Amino acid sequence: MSKAIPLVVSDKLTKFFPLPRGKKVHAVDGVDLTIHEREIVGLVGESGSGKTTFGKTLIGLLPKTDGTVKYRGKALPQKYGPADFKRQAKTMQMIFQDPYSSLNPRMTVEEIVGEGLKLYSGQSSSDLRDTVASWLSRVGLEPDYMSRYPHEFSGGQRQRIGIARALILEPEFVVCDEPISALDVSVQAQVVNLLEELKQSMGLTLLFIAHDLSMVRYISDRMAVMYLGALAEIGPAHDVFFSPKHPYTEILIASNPEPDPELERKRLSTTITGEIPSPVDIGAGCRFAGRCPHSMDRCRVETPLLKPLADQPDRYVACHLYN
Amino acid sequence: MTQNTSVTDEPPLLEVKDLKVEFDTYGGSVQAVRGVSFSVEEGKTLAIVGESGCGKSVTVQTLMGLVPMPPGRLKSGTATLRGRNILGTSQIDGQDFRGSEIGMIFQDPMTSLNPTMTIGRQIAEPLEVHRGWSHKKAFSRAIELLEMARIPEAEQRAKQYPFEFSGGMLQRAMIAMAIACEPAILIADEPTTALDVTIQAQVLDLMGDLQQDHGTAIILITHDLGVVARMADEVAVMYAGQIVERGSVDDIFYRSAHPYTVGLRAAMPSNDPSARRSLIPIEGSPPDLFSPPTGCAYAARCPYAMKICSTSEPPPFVVGQDHFGKCWLHHEEVAGGWEKILSGAPTLLTGAKMARASSPLAENKS
Numbered sequence: 082m083s084k085a086i087p088l089v090v091s092d093k094l095t096k097f098f099p100l101p102r103g104k105k106v107h108a109v110d111g112v113d114l115t116i117h118e119r120e121i122v123g124l125v126g127e128s129g130s131g132k133t134t135f136g137k138t139l140i141g142l143l144p145k146t147d148g149t150v151k152y153r154g155k156a157l158p159q160k161y162g163p164a165d166f167k168r169q170a171k172t173m174q175m176i177f178q179d180p181y182s183s184l185n186p187r188m189t190v191e192e193i194v195g196e197g198l199k200l201y202s203g204q205s206s207s208d209l210r211d212t213v214a215s216w217l218s219r220v221g222l223e224p225d226y227m228s229r230y231p232h233e234f235s236g237g238q239r240q241r242i243g244i245a246r247a248l249i250l251e252p253e254f255v256v257c258d259e260p261i262s263a264l265d266v267s268v269q270a271q272v273v274n275l276l277e278e279l280k281q282s283m284g285l286t287l288l289f290i291a292h293d294l295s296m297v298r299y300i301s302d303r304m305a306v307m308y309l310g311a312l313a314e315i316g317p318a319h320d321v322f323f324s325p326k327h328p329y330t331e332i333l334i335a336s337n338p339e340p341d342p343e344l345e346r347k348r349l350s351t352t353i354t355g356e357i358p359s360p361v362d363i364g365a366g367c368r369f370a371g372r373c374p375h376s377m378d379r380c381r382v383e384t385p386l387l388k389p390l391a392d393q394p395d396r397y398v399a400c401h402l403y404n
Numbered sequence: 405m406t407q408n409t410s411v412t413d414e415p416p417l418l419e420v421k422d423l424k425v426e427f428d429t430y431g432g433s434v435q436a437v438r439g440v441s442f443s444v445e446e447g448k449t450l451a452i453v454g455e456s457g458c459g460k461s462v463t464v465q466t467l468m469g470l471v472p473m474p475p476g477r478l479k480s481g482t483a484t485l486r487g488r489n490i491l492g493t494s495q496i497d498g499q500d501f502r503g504s505e506i507g508m509i510f511q512d513p514m515t516s517l518n519p520t521m522t523i524g525r526q527i528a529e530p531l532e533v534h535r536g537w538s539h540k541k542a543f544s545r546a547i548e549l550l551e552m553a554r555i556p557e558a559e560q561r562a563k564q565y566p567f568e569f570s571g572g573m574l575q576r577a578m579i580a581m582a583i584a585c586e587p588a589i590l591i592a593d594e595p596t597t598a599l600d601v602t603i604q605a606q607v608l609d610l611m612g613d614l615q616q617d618h619g620t621a622i623i624l625i626t627h628d629l630g631v632v633a634r635m636a637d638e639v640a641v642m643y644a645g646q647i648v649e650r651g652s653v654d655d656i657f658y659r660s661a662h663p664y665t666v667g668l669r670a671a672m673p674s675n676d677p678s679a680r681r682s683l684i685p686i687e688g689s690p691p692d693l694f695s696p697p698t699g700c701a702y703a704a705r706c707p708y709a710m711k712i713c714s715t716s717e718p719p720p721f722v723v724g725q726d727h728f729g730k731c732w733l734h735h736e737e738v739a740g741g742w743e744k745i746l747s748g749a750p751t752l753l754t755g756a757k758m759a760r761a762s763s764p765l766a767e768n769k770s
């Protein structure tokens with residue numbers, strides 16, 4: 082990417098959740114990430130590693146414990162008030178991971194998808210209806226569905242309602258949290274093509290959180306890998322997918338199931354062994370040390386920092402094997 | 405696994421015949437499931453794949469008596485567990501079969517878990533109900549089950565509420581709940597959708613172990629064809645409320661017998677490093693389930709559609725042992741037939757193998 086302009090910059094972004102007896106969950110622990118204009122950054126990683134929390138904290142849906150987020154060079158508030166949300170609705174949106182609990186069951190599809198526009202754009206109600214109808218068809222839903230309620234839809238259909246709701250405001254930056262996981266492969270292709278088209282036509286920038294590594298490789302410019310609240314690796318998506326550097330990334334990519342029964346029958350178990358990490362007691366050293374096949378003495382005492390590789394300066398890895 | 409002789413008097417573990425389910429709505433009735441038949445055998449995994457909204461969840465939820473009726477309506481069909489009816493009831497011989505005989509992992513963990521009850525209690529409850537265990541015994545078993553489902557700090561986590569769990573952890577908690585009573589059949593509706601691929605592998609292993617140890621039959625609904633390739637013995641491909649192709653996992657991937665199955669292939673990203681082709685979704689949209697077409701439900705989108713396709717519904721043509729495709733192209737009078745017409749067309753199989761040779765970890769596992 083030439084002349085990439087930073088759009089969203091997180092600096093040591095941190096989010097802890099309190100637990101009983103003074104303990105806390107280190108959900109996001111000092112993440113530095115720069116997302117450039119018109120860039121799609123794929124975020125993958127262990128479930129529970131803090132991807133959703135990072136996305137929500139990034140756009141202010143959760144107050145920050147520490148660290149800063151800058152948007153177009155301006156620092157965003159540590160904790161949002163109603164006015165901040167209103168101001169920001171047209172620039173930043175989120176597609177939520179859970180298409181079930183994120184849709185109000187008492188609102189029709191038209192009300193759900195059109196709500197943001199109604200609040201923030203002042204369109205007349207007939208224009209609004211047309212806009213809702215056109216967004217429903219862009220995500221592959223029949224506009225006739227407008228008067229129905231969320232419970233009348235399948236999982237994948239609900240997920241697309243959530244996508245239309247976020248995109249209808251034509252925001253600049255969208256955190257897409259598992260936007261396609263509940264969709265069949267054909268509708269996935271349709272949504273991914275739509276996102277790519279919007280990137281071209283409206284200059285949309287995305288943080289694309291997903292577990293489907295093949296799809297993340299396909300859609301993202303860069304791929305970031307999160308492990309236990311911190312970034313393990315980030316770099317061009319193709320390079321990370323085809324030649325992973327961090328030992329966790331290697332295991333992750335090697336576990337990606339292939340749509341080929343013969344290959345799968347030959348596969349031996351790729352299950353990671355070793356103690357299950359806890360985001361509660363995070364000590365010194367590498368977070369992956371307890372499960373890493375390459376761990377060294379140094380790994381247990383010194384926390385590896387995310388650093389560029391000597392021979393590939395656009396790739397960053399947090400692992401002592403590389404410095 | 406022992407080879408089963410097929411001629412026995414034993415009824416199949418689960419047999420579903422001609423299931424039809426409709427929903428009465430405002431605009432008319434939605435024909436969500438339109439004549440679905442299948443059976444599952446002990447120790448085997450049947451995967452159900454198909455487009456979003458084609459009736460997969462409604463099919464299995466009907467078996468579990470979870471479709472609210474009304475607005476839902478059972479139009480026809482039978483379902484038997486070891487020969488005993490399970491439709492329209494939650495009991496066999498006065499015993500609730502749900503949870504004990506058939507366990508279910510739901511697509512939406514958040515709405516099927518009780519937000520006001522701790523995770524541990526929710527897993528312990530069926531053990532108290534079905535097994536008559538004490539509060540304490542059931543709760544410590546719940547912790548063990550959470551550990552089996554790879555939840556870190558299981559003891560502490562058991563005392564937490566659903567909102568305190570990440571999406572993937574909720575899914576694993578549901579799995580712990582579903583297997584608590586060691587059911588004969590485990591129905592899993594997108595059980596690993598919310599999980600990263602390493603934990604997905606662990607959960608699939610967990611389900612596989614359960615199957616090995618207890619001969620559990622698994623019905624697995626998923627959109628992930630990699631998961632299908634890994635887990636399934638048999639596959640049913642659904643489209644617009646019907647099973648349009650059914651066969652062994654190899655049949656479906658290497659000898660696809662329905663244009664819809666073939667169409668899925670072009671929509672998937674390939675893992676070939678040199679390929680940068682765009683994803684090709686299947687053109688058009690699924691038919692209106694208020695008034696499904698008279699002919700083949702796929703006709704409006706099918707690149708091979710013929711005249712007959714829009715007027716008569718294709719029967720399931722048997723194309724191999726236990727393999728059928730509901731498509732007129734298999735009719736003997738179709739010039740050239742399926743092989744000619746689709747020769748050279750891609751099957752579902754992703755031919756490209758991943759260039760993983762460079763990874764040292766990939767090497768030691770093979």
Ligand SMILES: Nc1ncnc2c1ncn2[C@@H]1O[C@H](COP(=O)(O)OP(=O)(O)OP(=O)(O)O)[C@@H](O)[C@H]1O
Pocket residue numbers: 098099106107108127128129130131132133134135178360567568569570571572573598599600
């Ligand atoms: N409201 C909350 N209260 C307490 N802990 C929380 C809360 N929300 C999240 N957590 C914890 O923070 C950690 C990160 O959760 P998060 O949902 O961000 O993970 P994730 O990477 O999105 O996982 P998944 O892939 O499973 O969706 C987890 O340990 C989770 O249990």
Ligand SMILES: Nc1ncnc2c1ncn2[C@@H]1O[C@H](COP(=O)(O)OP(=O)(O)OP(=O)(O)O)[C@@H](O)[C@H]1O
Pocket residue numbers: 232233234235236237238263264265427429434436454455456457458459460461462463475511693
């Ligand atoms: N309560 C309801 N009222 C009206 N229609 C409904 C209701 N529940 C489901 N449907 C419709 O029935 C059809 C089948 O839904 P189902 O949830 O079984 O789909 P699915 O195959 O599981 O899809 P997905 O892969 O998206 O989860 C859908 O078209 C849906 O809109």
Ligand code: SF4
Pocket residue numbers: 327328329367368369370371373374375376377380385399400401402
């Ligand atoms: S720093 Fe050490 S323990 Fe951590 S990933 Fe690298 S080699 Fe493994």
Ligand code: SF4
Pocket residue numbers: 662663664700701702703704706707708709710713718730731732733
């Ligand atoms: S019956 Fe006709 S329309 Fe239907 S899948 Fe076969 S060729 Fe296509």
Ligand SMILES: [Mg+2]
Pocket residue numbers: 132133134178258570571
């Ligand atoms: Mg998440």
Ligand SMILES: [Mg+2]
Pocket residue numbers: 235236237460461462511593
């Ligand atoms: Mg479903």
